[in-house]
Amino acid sequence: MMDKIIPGTKIPCRVCRTLDAGDFSILHQLTWFNMAVHSNAEYAKGTWFKERSLAGPVIFAVADGLVHHADTIAGLLAQDGYEIYAYLGVDQMKITSPVLFGDTLRAEAEVVDLRATKNPERFLFIYKNKTYNQRDQLVIEYQTTLLVTKRPNESQTERQI
Numbered sequence: 001m002m003d004k005i006i007p008g009t010k011i012p013c014r015v016c017r018t019l020d021a022g023d024f025s026i027l028h029q030l031t032w033f034n035m036a037v038h039s040n041a042e043y044a045k046g047t048w049f050k051e052r053s054l055a056g057p058v059i060f061a062v063a064d065g066l067v068h069h070a071d072t073i074a075g076l077l078a079q080d081g082y083e084i085y086a087y088l089g090v091d092q093m094k095i096t097s098p099v100l101f102g103d104t105l106r107a108e109a110e111v112v113d114l115r116a117t118k119n120p121e122r123f124l125f126i127y128k129n130k131t132y133n134q135r136d137q138l139v140i141e142y143q144t145t146l147l148v149t150k151r152p153n154e155s156q157t158e159r160q161i
Contacts, residue, residue, distance in 0.1 A: 003080050003114075004076075004079050004080055005076065005077065005079075005080050005082070005111055005114045005125070006111065006114075007111055007112060007113055008110060008111065009076075009110060009111040010108075010109070010110050011067065011072060011073060011076055011109035011110060011111065011127060012072060012076075013066055013067055013069070013072060013106065013107040013108065013109055014069065014072065015066060015069050016066070016104050016105060016106040017062060017065075017066060017104065017105050018102065018103070018104040018105075019054065019062070019099060019101070019102070019103055019104075019105070020101060020102065021101055024038070024052060024054060024101065027054070027055075027058045027061070027062070028054075028055060028058065031055065031057060031058055031061070033055035033057060033058055035055070037049075037052065037053060038052055038053060038054070038055050039052065040052070049098050049100060051100055051101065052100075052101070053098040053099060053100055054098070054099035054100070056095045059095055059099050059131075059139060059140050060090070060093065060095075060140060060142065062099075062105060062131075063105065063107055063129060063131035063139070063140050063142075064129065064144070066105060066106065066107035066131065067107050067109045067127070067129050073109075073125075073127070073146070076111075077125065077148055078151075081150055081151050081153065082114075082123065082125070082148040082149065082150055082151065083148060083149055083151055084125075084146055084147075084148055085122065085146075085147045085148055085149045086146065086147040087144070087146055087147075088124075088145040088146060088147050089144070089145050090142050090143070090144050090145075091142065091143045091144075091145070092141070092142055092143045093140070093141070093142035094140065094141050094142070095139070095140045096137075096138045096139060096140065096141070097133065097137045097138060097139045098139075099133065099139055103133045103134060103139075104133065104134040105131050105132070105133060105139060106131065106132055107129055107130070107131045107132075108129070108130050108131075108132070109127050109128065109129040109130070110127065110128055111125075111126075111127055112126040112127055112128050112143060113125075113126040114126070114148075117147075121149055121150065122147055122148070122149060123147070123148045123149070123150065124145055124146070124147065124148075125145070125146045125147075125148045126143060126144065126145050126146075127143070127144055127146075128141070128142070128143045128144075129141065129142055129143075129144065
């Protein structure tokens with residue numbers, strides 16, 4: 001079988017998300033990011049954004065949700081017989097533009113690496129995500145590392161039974 005997961009492979013991100021006032025409120029309440037710049041409209045008028053903005057960690061959660069929506073990454077990995085075992089970490093995160101009411105975010109992700117670990121049953125899958133707003137401004141970029149396993153093929157499973 002030819003591996004489809006090679007560096008540079010585009011990860012199809014099939015959805016975009018427009019964030020409205022309700023999204024801002026619930027996301028900030030769920031994450032406890034209730035600083036005045038995110039929750040107080042009058043205070044936010046005096047900031048350089050002139051309105052409330054989405055907190056950085058919440059931007060990350062939305063951006064990563066766009067990549068994982070509908071098991072996009074799980075489906076890509078499954079094509080080559082892998083499945084996600086654990087979410088290990090995020091590196092090189094940069095938030096480059098604010099997210100404001102009404103912004104529509106879209107993600108563009110690609111494979112950075114898939115490599116073996118010391119454990120022959122475990123692999124590191126690394127992808128890069130760049131998320132943009134409706135004005136094509138880069139909002140956030142980062143690299144994520146997942147621990148993945150190779151699923152046993154059916155003939156191996158039958159032998160084990």
